[in-house]
Amino acid sequence: MIRYIRWCAYFCALLLVALLVNVGRVQVWEAAGYGANPANKRPAIERYAEPRGEITVDGRPVTGSRDSRQLLRYERTYKNGPLYAPVTGFASQTYGTSFLERAEDPVLSGTDPGLSAFPLWYELSRGRPGGGNAATTIRASMQLAAYTGLAGKRGAVAAVEPATGKILALVSSPSYDPAVLSGTGPKVKEAWEKLNADPAKPMLNRALRETYPPGSTFKIVTAAAALDAGVVTDVDAPTETPDPYPLPGTSTLLPNAGTGCADASMADAVQWSCNTVMAKIGVQVGLRGMTDAARRFGFNDGGLRVPAWVSRSNFDTDMSPDQLALSSIGQFNTKATPLQMAMVAAAVANGGELKAPYLVDRTTQDDGDPVRRADQRSLGRAMTPLTAMRMQELMVKVVESGTGRNAAIPGAVVGGKTGTAQHGVGNAGTPYAWFISWAGPRGGRPPAVAVAVVVEDASAVRGDISGNLAAAPIARAVMEAALSAR
């Protein structure tokens, strides 16, 4: 019997070994796979166990955290959510993150290895450093000026600092409060469905993700291309353009909105926004020259990150001369985001050099120690410095005595360009009102701000839609806020 008891004992030892081996398999070998399983709630619980780091504007947080006392403990809150929604995006326990909340998520949620001097220590202790903060380049006064200027009308504003590329204001209207998406449960689901079904598209970030025909504001690109290419050497020389201008190779006649454009110089054409002259100049520059110029200004680039991705602004690269003529005045297939048009104004204001726009100035640990600073990047030259100087003169004229007088600011140098873009089938849609501009103090110092405003308000009367009436006052308010803040 002794022998059989021993055998039974060996059998039990075998069972123990099997258990130990299997436990080792589950806890070490399979652990990573189990942790990555989407049905495993642990990563989410851990993620929301600590308050999320803050996004700051002018050094003050525009976000917060609320203890929900649920499984996923801390929910995101927003101070003045609708105003900053295009900047922050949402941070939802149900729908993930967007915009800055997504781009800076590793820092904000505390997973970024740069947050701790000893990442290995956190690995061992299973802890997490507190969420870090992201300081934006936005200026609250400008953001507010843009938001109140749009006053709920559909449209967008983007403002950048020409010399650095800092994005100073980023507004999309109508907006929404990202806080309604923060938590979990049926209320959040309902809010999400409601926002997505809303015909006004409040969750669409029009400043970064919507492309509009830029209309006459694109004439700045065309004029700069003409100067750079040497097609126009004297901006005040007459261009011998008929009014209306027959599109090359077709019998279609291109009219002007105003009068006095026949045989006008390029200076006058910019000042009074002559379609005929600028379309002809675009054709003279040629397809190659126009596409190169558009690319230098940032068109046809799908890779721009601010750090959220920006929709690609389009200028067709394969066109017949009549299509090129239309494209050169911002019609046909030419499309631009408001940020892209702000970059066009900024390139002129910055002496021809285009700076990459960016939104996050620096990220810090929760105790203020720096994690990363933004580095200013140049996207290259959009035009020569000489061309930029001439373009500045042309744009100043537009505001002083041309189509953009509503943007004038006493005591400041302001340059701008109006635009009224037609869209829809057979141009049946209400035209978009555009205004792009830049402003600086008098006395030869460099411009401090470049702005693009688009208003797509379908409720306005068709005749009232013009860049000067609908968009220029908003641009002026934003530029005034920028200049008074300095």
Place this chain on the structure above:
Amino acid sequence: MTALTAKVTEPAPPPPPDARAPKRRGVELSLLFGAVLIAVLGHLYVGLATTGHIPGPAAHYAAGLAVAALVAHLAVRLFAPYADPLLLPIAVLLNGLGLVLIQRLDATTPANVTAGEQLRWSALGMVLFVLVVALLRDHRVLQKYAYLSVAVALVLMMVPVFFPAVNGAHIWIRFAGLSFQPGEFAKILLAVFFASYLAANRTALALTGRTLFWKLRLLPGRVLGPILAIWLLSVGVLVLERDLGTSLLFFGLFVIMLFTATGRIGWIAIGLLLAAVGAYAVGTFEPHVNSRVDDWLNPFASIERGDGPGQLAQSLFAFGAGGLLGAGLGHGQSFLIGFAAKSDFILATAGEELGLVGLTAILLLYGLLVARGFRAGLALRDPFGRLLATGLASIVALQVFVIAGGVTGLIPLTGMAMPFLAQGGSSVVTNWIIVALLVRLSDSARRPGPAEEAEA
């Protein structure tokens, strides 16, 4: 199927004439001190981790545990002075760890706090331990009650059928607000019955049926009856009460003890064959069992179906989250397992919060307990004692294997309580009695002097 060869037990070796056999009670006392210390520290740690401050009645808790351990120790010192010094400390340590884990899980279910109840059951278990050690002065007394105990065991197992099912299993009886699993006690009674029955009949069993198993009809009914009865019983329990774990345990216990008594591989093969037939039939026709097997084969099927993770998947997630070192007591999320987190799946909490290191330590403690049981069996000189020690050690081993293997996905999951760790009064009390019997058996085994031979 191997040929069955007759085998009569070899004569027991004479005990070494050692007048001053070591009692080792001092070792037991210092080990007990360590066990109580670990449990108290765990209690404090969980309190700090879950509430941020030291739990209020911590001093009472520590004192209570220490006093209980001391009383048990004194009972062993007085009534079983030669007992194995490891048995009691291991039981105290496992019971203490179980209380710590339940206290930790209570923090996640404020509406259902059970640590207090478990503490009372543990105290009752230790009282019964003292009583058994004090009153049962010779294990051979139990032989007289073989048929009584099997009758009581059958009654205990049949009673719950008349009570409502809980979570699909008829294994509880309820009265006066307490729920109670009589099947737990039946284990001990059955082990006693098997031990005495086999001790009396092992020669007959060993010498009959030389050829293939259809000749078994030649066996006298007196010998064959109980075997068939047990097989039917295990399947019957399973069908009536949907208690997969218990029937597996009974069957395993029976096969192991039969083998120990006779050494006949053939019998074991027959037993396993019968078990396989029974299990296959039940697994095919019983949806409750069938789903368990499916779950084991593919624990993540429910996730792929979009129904979210099932209990086994949640359990595996918990083990995986523990990794090598564990999240630390109070820092895991094993409550995600749901309603059985404190009972069947208590090991998942241990795995997640103490890690592979802690879990291995716990499993090795069980291994040590089982090994000490077998050791007592090897050193005893009467067949009944040997069989009883082997049976009791096997009960612990099988319980641990069935439930630990189930929650870690090694075998299909069957409902069973982890000895000493899991929440469940009947289980804790039963296991304390098992330890008390092992203490008694090991005392007899290690007691010096010529022991009377009680050969049947």
